[in-house]
Amino acid sequence: MGEMIGKQSVKFAEAPYIFEGASVVGPKEGEGPLGKLFDVIEQDPMLGSKSWEEAESLLQKETVQKLLLKSGLKKEDIRYIFAGDLLGQLIATTFGIMDYEIPFMGLYGACSTMGEGLSLAAMMVAAGYGENVIAMASSHFGSAERQFRFPLEYGNQRPFSATWTVTGCGAAIVTKRKGFARITGVTTGKIIDYGVKDAQNMGACMAPAAADVIYNHLNDFGTAPDDYDKIITGDLGYVGQAILIDLLKRKGIDISKVHMDCGIEMFDKENQDTHSGGSGCGCSATVLTSYVFKQLKKKAWKKILFIPTGALMSPISFNQGKSVPGIAHLVVIESV
Structure with missing residues (x-):
C-alpha cells in the first residue's frame, strides 16, 4: 500500500x-x-x-x-x-x-x-x-x-x-492499469489562517497554506525544489505567487525558478483583463488535465508537484466578519 x-x-x-x-x-x-x-x-x-x-x-x-x-x-x-x-x-x-x-x-x-x-x-x-x-x-x-x-x-x-x-x-x-504518469506520493494540507479578511484577494488568503504544505512536503520526503521540474500551485495569481515565494524564502527555500501557477497560465494578463489571474476549482483542474498532462505525456516534465490552493470561506462567514483561512493539498506526479 x-x-x-x-x-x-x-x-x-x-x-x-x-x-x-x-x-x-x-x-x-x-x-x-x-x-x-x-x-x-x-x-x-x-x-x-x-x-x-x-x-x-x-x-x-x-x-x-x-x-x-x-x-x-x-x-x-x-x-x-x-x-x-x-x-x-x-x-x-x-x-x-x-x-x-x-x-x-x-x-x-x-x-x-x-x-x-x-x-x-x-x-x-x-x-x-x-x-x-x-x-x-x-x-x-x-x-x-x-x-x-x-x-x-x-x-x-x-x-x-x-x-x-x-x-x-x-x-x-x-x-491500477498502466498510464502515462504515476502518483507517487501526497502531502495533505492543514488549515492555515493568517487573519486575512479581504475576499477580493484570494491569493493572499491561500499563499500561506501553499507555503506550509510545500515546506512540510520537502521535509517529509527529504527533497529540494531542484528535484522537481515544476512546482505548480492552483490559483494564487500574481499577488499570491509573490507572497508564496517570499514566505518560503524566509524559511531558506527558493522555488522561484521552478514555480508555476495555474491561475497565471490560464489568462492573458495584457489582453483579458482578469487582474491577478484565474481561480476556482476548475482552474487547476483544467490546466492539469490539459497543459500539465501533455507535458508529462511527452516527458518534457518528469516529476512535478501539483498543489491546488483553496480559500475556506462562505457568504455567511464573510458577512460575519470572519477571516478567510486557506488550505492546499500536494500531489507528487511522475511521468512513466
Missing part, C-alpha cells in the same frame, strides 16, 4: 497510475494562452441552460462523458468518483453526475478540491478498494460570483488583487 512519512505525507509502495484526463472550458478560457490544449471549448457560457448553476452541472456531465470516451472505459468500469465544486451542498456536482450512477464521494476543499480528489483517489486505488477512480472539480464564473461576491448585473468594480473564477471542469482517471 505505502507508508506514512514525516508529519503529513504518504509515499506509495505501488504508485497508482493516471490513465487519462479531460477538460471542458468556457469561451473566455478558450481565448486564453492554453486555448488549443483543452478538449472542449464551449462558446456559450450558459451551455444552453437557464441558470449559471445548471450550466456548471452540464460542464461536469460533459467532462465525464469526454473522459470515458478518451479512456475507452464505460461508466460501469468506474468504482468511485471523488468530485466537488464551489457551490452550497455541491449542487453543481450533484446534478452533473447524477445520471451516471457511479458511487460518489462529494468533496469541498474550495479551489484545492482537485488536489484533494487526486489524493483520495490515489489512496483508494493503492489500498486496493477500486481499480478505476475518477477525480474531478469544476467552477463557473457566473455561479461563483452570485454566491460569493456580487450578482453580475450589479457591475461592481473589481480590485487589482481579485482573480477571475474559471468556467471549466477537469477530470482524471486514477487506476
Whole structure:
C-alpha cells in the first residue's frame, strides 16, 4: 500500500497510475494562452441552460462523458468518483453526475478540491478498494460570483488583487492499469489562517497554506525544489505567487525558478483583463488535465508537484466578519 512519512505525507509502495484526463472550458478560457490544449471549448457560457448553476452541472456531465470516451472505459468500469465544486451542498456536482450512477464521494476543499480528489483517489486505488477512480472539480464564473461576491448585473468594480473564477471542469482517471504518469506520493494540507479578511484577494488568503504544505512536503520526503521540474500551485495569481515565494524564502527555500501557477497560465494578463489571474476549482483542474498532462505525456516534465490552493470561506462567514483561512493539498506526479 505505502507508508506514512514525516508529519503529513504518504509515499506509495505501488504508485497508482493516471490513465487519462479531460477538460471542458468556457469561451473566455478558450481565448486564453492554453486555448488549443483543452478538449472542449464551449462558446456559450450558459451551455444552453437557464441558470449559471445548471450550466456548471452540464460542464461536469460533459467532462465525464469526454473522459470515458478518451479512456475507452464505460461508466460501469468506474468504482468511485471523488468530485466537488464551489457551490452550497455541491449542487453543481450533484446534478452533473447524477445520471451516471457511479458511487460518489462529494468533496469541498474550495479551489484545492482537485488536489484533494487526486489524493483520495490515489489512496483508494493503492489500498486496493477500486481499480478505476475518477477525480474531478469544476467552477463557473457566473455561479461563483452570485454566491460569493456580487450578482453580475450589479457591475461592481473589481480590485487589482481579485482573480477571475474559471468556467471549466477537469477530470482524471486514477487506476491500477498502466498510464502515462504515476502518483507517487501526497502531502495533505492543514488549515492555515493568517487573519486575512479581504475576499477580493484570494491569493493572499491561500499563499500561506501553499507555503506550509510545500515546506512540510520537502521535509517529509527529504527533497529540494531542484528535484522537481515544476512546482505548480492552483490559483494564487500574481499577488499570491509573490507572497508564496517570499514566505518560503524566509524559511531558506527558493522555488522561484521552478514555480508555476495555474491561475497565471490560464489568462492573458495584457489582453483579458482578469487582474491577478484565474481561480476556482476548475482552474487547476483544467490546466492539469490539459497543459500539465501533455507535458508529462511527452516527458518534457518528469516529476512535478501539483498543489491546488483553496480559500475556506462562505457568504455567511464573510458577512460575519470572519477571516478567510486557506488550505492546499500536494500531489507528487511522475511521468512513466
